Amino acid sequence: MFLSLNMSRLSNGKLDLVLSTKTEESENPSEIRKDYRSGYLVVISRLRSKQYISSITTEEYKNNSTAFDKSLDLESRLAKCAFEPGKEDLNKEVVRVGSPWEIRVIENKFPSLSKNANVSRWRGENGLFELIGGHGYNEVVIDSPNHEELLEGMNTNQLTQWLDMLIDREEELYKRDNVKYVQIYRNYGIKAGASIEHPHTQVMAWPILAGTVAKEVKSSKRYLKKHSTCLYEDALKKEVENGRILTENSTFIAVAPFASRFAGESMILPKRHLSYLGGTEKGERKDLVEILKSVLKTNKELFGDISYNFSFHDYKYNPDLHMHLEIYPRILNLAGVELGQNIFVNTMSPEDYAKEFRAKQECSKR
């Protein structure tokens, strides 16, 4: 990057400072930059157009009236929804299941990473301005043709079909050149960053393994070396002993992790050691969707129709990680401590959450 400072005298005698920057990367549609202060990775995306920013900063959007206002009747919300059957031309389709379709995968119209970004190694100036091309893929899985059909309301067959599709896309994206990591996640509700109400899940293929999953792989490897056991399996025993279990079935278990960052945070993990979603067997997939449905349903009974995110933490290329699904209810906004320090304040202990969760499930059974 070249930085030049041009100073010139204006006619009124004031000094005019013009900071002009020229970046080698200026033509790159997406980059992943490393912050020299904190080591954070940041995706700088030039693909998310000005139109996108302005569309989400309007009063209308802020007041939830475009995408999510339940006070609008269903008909008006469907009229505005780009994921409705009949509007297939609005998005570039990747694949669909069923005729008429039951699940449809499309390319994300506002991607963060780009297949057109350059493929590069980390580079930078004296370890200061390190960056790598934001090469990758962003797909959206439309969970159902029905605008109001949520995961917790679907039957097991629909849900396994949905999970199979996610796993197919993950497998397919891992096969592409320069893809090092594939993330499956979901944003539900405006506080979770969703811009479309229609139920959908996302699959994102990254050019590097970074962020939390990279850290988890590292800690798993370190723990295994020291104790010859799996970090997650040892931790799970304690989570259960200390009353942080939520629910379980024959192959999966859900707990409220010891250091949950969010009120009502949960983690779902297989009872046997598996590092990659693609390694699950048919029966395990059924158990996984059933436990996910059970957690989402009980969360809704406890907290109402709140926004949430979830993210699968699984990885194809290292067997040490014990795969899991993390669910983050987004009841409170992130505030100064979280953003300024990256330290989370959680006002509901995981022990209290687990206790309330189990009581709620017990009383729904009756």
Ligand SMILES: [Zn+2]
């Ligand atoms: Zn819709």
Ligand SMILES: [Zn+2]
């Ligand atoms: Zn394990």
